[in-house]
Amino acid sequence: xxxxxxxxxxxxxxxxxxxxxxxxxxxxxxxxxxxxxxxxxxxxxxxxxxxxxxxxxxxxxxxxxxxxxxxxxxx
Numbered sequence: 001x002x003x004x005x006x007x008x009x010x011x012x013x014x015x016x017x018x019x020x021x022x023x024x025x026x027x028x029x030x031x032x033x034x035x036x037x038x039x040x041x042x043x044x045x046x047x048x049x050x051x052x053x054x055x056x057x058x059x060x061x062x063x064x065x066x067x068x069x070x071x072x073x074x075x
Contacts, residue, residue: 002048
């Protein structure tokens with residue numbers, strides 16, 4: 001095989017590999033976009049849950065003061 005033929009074969013293999021890498025990259029970009037959207041959705045749900053918990057905590061009555069038995073007044 002001549003050097004030109006070998007070079008042509010190598011270039012063709014490189015082009016095939018390049019196309020495969022482009023397809024793989026496109027798939028990875030799609031996955032990344034999906035995961036980013038999912039992360040953003042989960043963050044939003046987390047913030048909403050936090051807000052609901054904070055609202056519930058605000059509705060709780062203040063704790064009653066329990067007298068300390070060691071604090072005996074004159075008696």
